Amino acid sequence: xxxxxxxxxxxxxxxxxxxxxxxxxxxxxxxxxxxxxxxxxxxxxxxxxxxxxxxxxxxxxxxxxxxxxxxxxxxxxxxxxxxxxxxxxxxxxxxxxxxxxxxxxxxxxxxxxxxxxxxxxxxxxxxxxxxxxxxxxxxxxxxxxxxxxxxxxxxxxxxxxxxxxxxxxxxxxxxxxxxxxxxxxxxxxxxxxxxxxxxxxxxxxxxxxxxxxxxxxxxxxxxxxxxxxxxxxxxxxxxxxxxxxxxxxxxxxxxxxxxxxxxxxxxxxxxxxxxxxxxxxxxxxxxxxxxxxxxxxxxxxxxxxxxxxxxxxxxxxxxxxxxxxxxxxxxxxxxxxxxxxxxxxxxxxxxxxxxxxxxxxxxxxxxxxxxxxxxxxxxxxxxxxxxxxxxxxxxxxxxxxxxxxxxxxxxxxxxxxxxxxxxxxxxxxxxxxxxxxxxxxxxxxxxxxxxxxxxxxxxxxxxxxxxxxxxxxxxxxxxxxxxxxxxxxxxxxxx
Amino acid sequence: xxxxxxxxxxxxxxxxxxxxxxxxxxxxxxxxxxxxxxxxxxxxxxxxxxxxxxxxxxxxxxxxxxxxxxxxxxxxxxxxxxxxxxxxxxxxxxxxxxxxxxxxxxxxxxxxxxxxxxxxxxxxxxxxxxxxxxxxxxxxxxxxxxxxxxxxxxxxxxxxxxxxxxxxxxxxxxxxxxxxxxxxxxxxxxxxxxxxxxxxxxxxxxxxxxxxxxxxxxxxxxxxxxxxxxxxxxxxxxxxxxxxxxxxxxxxxxxxxxxxxxxxxxxxxxxxxxxxxxxxxxxxxxxxxxxxxxxxxxxxxxxxxxxxxxxxxxxxxxxxxxxxxxxxxxxxxxxxxxxxxxxxxxxxxxxxxx
Numbered sequence: 031x032x033x034x035x036x037x038x039x040x041x042x043x044x045x046x047x048x049x050x051x052x053x054x055x056x057x058x059x060x061x062x063x064x065x066x067x068x069x070x071x072x073x074x075x076x077x078x079x080x081x082x083x084x085x086x087x088x089x090x091x092x093x094x095x096x097x098x099x100x101x102x103x104x105x106x107x108x109x110x111x112x113x114x115x116x117x118x119x120x121x122x123x124x125x126x127x128x129x130x131x132x133x134x135x136x137x138x139x140x141x142x143x144x145x146x147x148x149x150x151x152x153x154x155x156x157x158x159x160x161x162x163x164x165x166x167x168x169x170x171x172x173x174x175x176x177x178x179x180x181x182x183x184x185x186x187x188x189x190x191x192x193x194x195x196x197x198x199x200x201x202x203x204x205x206x207x208x209x210x211x212x213x214x215x216x217x218x219x220x221x222x223x224x225x226x227x228x229x230x231x232x233x234x235x236x237x238x239x240x241x242x243x244x245x246x247x248x249x250x251x252x253x254x255x256x257x258x259x260x261x262x263x264x265x266x267x268x269x270x271x272x273x274x275x276x277x278x279x280x281x282x283x284x285x286x287x288x289x290x291x292x293x294x295x296x297x298x299x300x301x302x303x304x305x306x307x308x309x310x311x312x313x314x315x316x317x318x319x320x321x322x323x324x325x326x327x328x329x330x331x332x333x334x335x336x337x338x339x340x341x342x343x344x345x346x347x348x349x350x351x352x353x354x355x356x357x358x359x360x361x362x363x364x365x366x367x368x369x370x371x372x373x374x375x376x377x378x379x380x381x382x383x384x385x386x387x388x389x390x391x392x393x394x395x396x397x398x399x400x401x402x403x404x405x406x407x408x409x410x411x412x413x414x415x416x417x418x419x420x421x422x423x424x425x426x427x428x429x430x431x432x433x434x435x436x437x438x439x440x441x442x443x444x445x446x447x448x449x450x451x452x453x454x455x456x457x458x459x460x461x462x463x464x465x466x467x468x469x470x471x472x473x474x475x476x477x478x479x480x481x482x483x484x485x486x487x488x489x490x491x492x493x494x495x496x497x498x499x500x501x502x503x504x505x506x507x508x509x510x511x512x513x514x515x516x517x518x519x520x521x522x523x524x525x
Numbered sequence: 526x527x528x529x530x531x532x533x534x535x536x537x538x539x540x541x542x543x544x545x546x547x548x549x550x551x552x553x554x555x556x557x558x559x560x561x562x563x564x565x566x567x568x569x570x571x572x573x574x575x576x577x578x579x580x581x582x583x584x585x586x587x588x589x590x591x592x593x594x595x596x597x598x599x600x601x602x603x604x605x606x607x608x609x610x611x612x613x614x615x616x617x618x619x620x621x622x623x624x625x626x627x628x629x630x631x632x633x634x635x636x637x638x639x640x641x642x643x644x645x646x647x648x649x650x651x652x653x654x655x656x657x658x659x660x661x662x663x664x665x666x667x668x669x670x671x672x673x674x675x676x677x678x679x680x681x682x683x684x685x686x687x688x689x690x691x692x693x694x695x696x697x698x699x700x701x702x703x704x705x706x707x708x709x710x711x712x713x714x715x716x717x718x719x720x721x722x723x724x725x726x727x728x729x730x731x732x733x734x735x736x737x738x739x740x741x742x743x744x745x746x747x748x749x750x751x752x753x754x755x756x757x758x759x760x761x762x763x764x765x766x767x768x769x770x771x772x773x774x775x776x777x778x779x780x781x782x783x784x785x786x787x788x789x790x791x792x793x794x795x796x797x798x799x800x801x802x803x804x805x806x807x808x809x810x811x812x813x814x815x816x817x818x819x820x821x822x823x824x825x826x827x828x829x830x831x832x833x834x835x836x837x838x839x840x841x842x843x844x845x846x847x848x849x850x851x852x853x854x855x856x857x858x859x860x861x862x863x864x865x866x867x868x869x870x871x872x873x874x875x876x877x878x879x
Contacts, residue, residue, distance in 0.1 A: 352758045360756070369750040372742075379739070380746055381757055388737050 031092055031108055031186040031218055032057045033078075038087035040073055047073035048084070049242040055187075055220065060213045062233035062250070063222045066261055066448035070242040071222050075189050078220075079111035080104035091187075105131070110185025114192045116172040118164045125160035128179050143182075150178040154208050169314065170201030177208065188212065189220045194228055198313055199509055206232050224261075224448075226254050277304030279340065280436045280468040286324060286334035292317040292492040293324075297334055300487065302437070302468045307459075309479035309500065310472040311508050312489030318472040321489070322439050325470060326358035327351030339436055355434055361441040363423040368415035374398045374426060375411045381430045405429040406454075421451035428458050438462065440471040444478060456482055476505045490514045531866060536859025543855035544848065551844055558844065561837055562830030579829065581714030585787045586799070587825035588720045589614065589779035593803035594810070594817045595727045596775030601807055602735060603768035604748030609654040609669020610776050610800035612676035613647040617777025618784040619680060620646025622699065622791040625706035625784070626688065632705040636719070639706055639785050640778055647777020648770045650676065655769035659762040665769075681793050688791065698792035708786035720782045725818075727775050732814035744768055776800065802828075805853040811860075824849060 033055040040048040047070045055061045065071045076082045078089065080098035088095050091107055098104045104111070118127055129143045144160050151158050156174045158167070167175065173193060180188060190209070194202050209219050209232065223229050229236050230250060237247045238260040246260040285297035298321065302308050310318035323329040324336060327348045335344045338354040351358075360366040368377065378401065379394040398411035405425045409418050418426060424447060431438070443459065444452035459469055460482070473479050479486050480500050488496040488511040496511045548555040563569055566583045568576030593610055600607035607613075621643035628638060654672060657663040681696070688699045708717040734741040746754040747764045755761045783795050802824050810816035831845020 348755070349758055349760065358756060365750070366752050366756055369746050369753045371749045372746060376742060376746075380742060380754075380759075385739065387739060389739050389742060391737075 031216075033109075033187050033218055034088075034090040034093075035074070035078065036088040036090065038074065038077060038089075039085045040070075040077055040082060041085055042073075046242045048077065051087070051239070051242075051244055053237050053244065053247070055218050057218055058213050058216045059235060060209060060219045060221060060233045062229035062236035063220055063239065064224065064226070064229050064236050064257060064261060065239035066224055066450075069239040069261075071239055072191060074239070075111065075191055075220070075222055078104070079109055079189060081111075102133075105180070105183050105185065106133070108184055108186040109189065110180030110183065110187065111189040112173060112176050112180065112191065112193060116169065116176045118167070118172045118175060120163070120165040122164055123160065124158050124162050124164055124167070124175060127164050127175060128160070128182070131179065131183060133183075146182055147178060150181055154178070154211070155204075156208075168197070168201070170197040170205065173197070173201075173205060174208075181212075186216075187218045187220070189222065191222045192224070193221075194223070194225065198513055200513060202228075226257050226261075230254060230257070274305045274464055276306050277466055280304050280306075280338065281325060281470065282335075282337040282340075283325065284335045284337070286331040286336065288320065288324075288329075289332040292320040294332075294492065296493045298494050299334075302470060304436070304466040304468055305463050306485070307463060307469045307471070307483050309483030309486040310470065310489060311476065311479050311486050312472075312512055314474065316489040316512075317492045317494075318487075318489045319441060320492075321487075322358065322441060322470065322472055325437070326356060326439050328358065355432070355436040356439070357431055357435055357437070358439040359427055359441065359443070361445060363420065363427060364416060367427050368423055370416045371414055373412050373414055374402060374407070374409065377415065377426065377430055381432075383432075401429040405458075420446045421448065424451065424455055428455065431462075435462065435467045438467055438469045438471075440469065442473055443471050444473075444475070452478075476508050479508065480505065488512060532860075532863045535863040535866070536856050539855045539859035539862070540852055543851050547848065547851050551840060553838060553840060557838055558831075558834055558840060561833045562827055562845070565830035565833035566826035577711075577716070578714050581711065581716030582787075583822075583825050583829045584721065585715045585717065585782065586797070586828050587822050588717075588724050588782045588786070589797070589799045590803050590806060590824055591724050591817050591821040592727055592775050592779035592782070593800050594806040594821055595724075595731045595814065596772035596779075597803055597807045598731050598810075598812050598814060598817070599734070599744065599775075600768045600772040602741075602748050602812060603744045603765055604751065605655075605658070605665050605765060605768055607651070607654065607669055607769065607772055608666050608804070609651065609672050610772065610803060611796050611798070612654075612669065612673040613650045613773040613776035614780040614783070614796040614800050615673075615676035615680055616650040617643035617647035617780025618791060618795040619676075619683065619780075620777065621781035621784045622683075622688070622702070625702040626699070629703075629705075632709070635705050636708060636785075640723070640781050643777040643781030643784075644774040645777065647773040647775070647780060649773070651769040651773020651776065652766060654773075655766040658769075659765055677793070680791065680795060684791060684793060696793050698788065698790045701789050702785060706785055707789055708782065710786070715787055717782070717786050720786050723778060727778075728814050728817055735814070740767075797828075802849065805849070809853060809856055 035051055035053045038048050038051040051074055063071050073082065077084045080101045080103050083099065089098060096107050098107065119130065125140065125144055125147060128147050129138060129140065147158070147160055156178065158171060158175055164172065164175070193205060213219050221229065221233055233250055235247065235249055236257070238245050238257065240261065279301050281302040283298060283300040285299055287297045288294045300308065310321065312318050320329065324331050327343060327346060327350065330345045335342055337343060338351065338356055341354060343350055343354060364370060375394050375398040378398045379389055382394065382397065384390060384393070395411050402409065402411055405428065407418065407422050407425045407429065409422060415423065415426070444455050447455065463469060480503065483500040486498045486500050486503065486508060487494050488498065488508060490512065491514065495514065498507065545555040548558055560569060563571065565579065567580050572580065593614060597607060597610060621639040624639045624642040628635060630638065650672060654665055654669045657668040658665045684696065684699055685694045690700050708720055710717045735745065743754070743759050744764055746759060747761050751761050779799065780795065783797065784791055788795065806817055806820045806824060809820050827845050827849050832842050834840040834844055835842045
């Protein structure tokens with residue numbers, strides 16, 4: 031099905047998320063949509079999938095104008111959207127998930143649905159057991175389930191929003207092969223991403239967006255620098271690493287093991303010195319998050335000890351870890367970091383050193399104003415946390431960190447940030463490191479892990495499968511370990 | 526500019542419209558019942574001579590509603606739907622009744638003791654809801670509701686058995702308390718300046734709590750995002766329990782006022798459902814402490830004034846309750862509508878500029 035977006039406008043308050051977007055997508059093509067975070071890609075796709083109504087503009091399918099007032103309209107018109115986090119109901123079985131969005135309200139022919147599911151799986155080489163609870167599927171399999179579900183509902187335009195976040199290289203290869211065969215069958219595929227290589231690997235054409243506008247559209251392949259220039263308006267310089275003299279041990283994890291589940295099979299040990307950065311690699315849910323929580327004192331290990339700066343804190347309360355200058359920043363900035371509805375000033379007062387009963391609001395405001403300026407947060411001291419963009423929320427979280435910090439634990443420090451903001455975040459983190467803060471962070475971004483870590487711990491299936499010196503390692507080596515392959519890694523030189 | 530005006534006018538229009546509609550449905554013109562409610566609560570024209578008894582009654586209904594509402598602002602801000610407020614009022618009344626019946630002392634001492642006992646009773650009952658929530662994982666709505674029933678049953682038991690009236694056990698309540706245990710009031714009325722003072726202090730206290738103290742800010746943080754607050758190092762459970770204790774203590778004093786300042790004895794429906802009314806007051810006041818004063822008074826007027834309806838207009842006096850419910854629902858609908866319009870206006874305004 032051919033698809034045409036004509037002069038789409040969508041505003042949120044004063045923000046022009048889509049400012050006159052016109053894109054044409056031909057039948058049977060893999061069309062990339064590239065742009066940094068906040069470029070307006072997701073908004074455009076939400077308009078196209080009926081989630082948002084455009085303020086103005088037209089959507090044409092096979093030359094006819096359509097009105098998409100809801101996701102139900104969109105799927106009825108043949109537009110299916112695969113969201114970044116697959117919309118799978120985890121407690122339900124595969125087949126229940128499969129039939130959940132089917133039109134109609136009363137009759138449900140499960141037998142036919144099951145055989146349809148089998149047929150579609152066979153056709154695309156998926157291996158989904160209809161009876162299996164969806165929570166046992168990997169993220170990649172959940173995507174497969176979503177794809178066959180959308181095809182079953184009659185989707186002829188498939189939108190994929192950042193589909194490679196959190197899936198393995200293997201699964202990515204499989205996903206790409208599926209998308210290529212779908213396009214060959216006449217499906218129009220829109221692939222939304224901010225990862226250059228993936229778009230270059232997969233797509234026939236690419237549209238680049240910046241600040242709510244289309245800034246270019248090219249037939250692939252083109253040199254990657256050309257795409258980077260379009261995305262950012264200038265080439266981005268990759269920052270090198272430089273060594274920092276290491277100090278005393280700030281974190282000593284000794285033979286830690288949990289009772290059940292992740293990290294229960296083999297003990298983990300790790301020693302992190304002042305000024306050292308340790309990256310945690312692995313597919314999502316391989317144990318690195320559980321490990322961070324143990325380091326932060328949010329979870330007590332069953333065996334082994336956790337010590338901070340030589341002080342044994344095993345089994346101590348999270349607040350004892352805080353008092354020992356440990357700080358944990360989880361991935362969910364608005365869920366587990368900031369507080370919706372509170373202003374920036376209130377955040378500074380909450381986390382500040384002044385513990386007097388009556389709040390000195392004038393001092394709080396002054397501090398907030400200072401920090402908003404110093405950390406270049408786009409907002410004022412009276413802005414609420416949720417009114418900030420993701421990048422500015424991360425800036426605020428960094429601004430809220432206490433001055434003296436022995437150990438900083440982070441989950442995905444730059445997830446969802448554009449390259450400029452990500453660079454800026456790491457500048458701050460590297461400055462902390464020079465002051466002697468140890469940093470342990472989990473990331474799905476191998477480049478980030480290699481660029482900033484001194485050492486990398488690779489997690490696979492709930493245990494540590496390898497420990498690498500970042501300086502002598504490379505993407506391929508980590509990628510293999512993440513996938514669980516250890517045979518060709520010389521563990522001898524890793525430590 | 527005109528958004529502010531819309532925010533006020535739209536809800537008002539919706540409220541007036543639905544109240545008029547309700548009264549027309551009940552088979553009367555809208556004006557007479559409203560005038561009767563005003564006349565029955567503060568006199569018509571208001572505050573005429575000879576209306577002091579009515580006004581006293583209305584104020585003493587205002588006291589428990591406003592006290593409970595002040596307490597509820599604290600628990601609601603902490604993210605806790607303290608439906609158990611009724612039970613906390615009742616336990617306050619029971620504790621105050623115990624002191625009033627069993628302790629003999631000079632009047633100032635005894636009055637102080639009833640108030641303290643009431644606060645303690647409500648505090649403990651609130652704490653129980655909080656402990657069930659934080660230690661037992663029982664949702665505060667269900668825990669509170671359950672404890673409400675326990676409190677009601679406990680009252681009935683006390684009235685019918687250990688505290689029954691000399692000679693007859695009757696659901697009309699216990700014996701009247703001794704004079705020395707009653708809240709001091711202006712002569713010929715129930716109006717107690719002490720109760721008014723306590724209520725106003727409570728409201729100002731809650732205002733200061735959220736306006737100027739770190740404790741209040743932390744309570745708010747816990748209410749808005751418990752997880753983030755915990756990670757910031759706020760001992761969230763302790764704060765939740767604190768919120769329940771503050772609310773329970775204020776509700777307990779509301780119960781004291783009911784027992785020793787209005788009914789002068791313990792009766793089965795001692796709370797008068799004022800706890801539930803206070804929930805509506807807080808929702809209408811949108812957590813702003815000073816708005817509790819007029820809104821509670823308005824509710825008190827309806828509660829007292831609507832008793833005139835069946836006598837004078839041949840309307841059921843329960844119409845007052847229906848009216849309260851309709852007013853709250855329509856006001857909330859109106860506020861929601863105004864907010865929706867304002868949002869759309871902003872969006873359209875930005876679109877037009879672009």
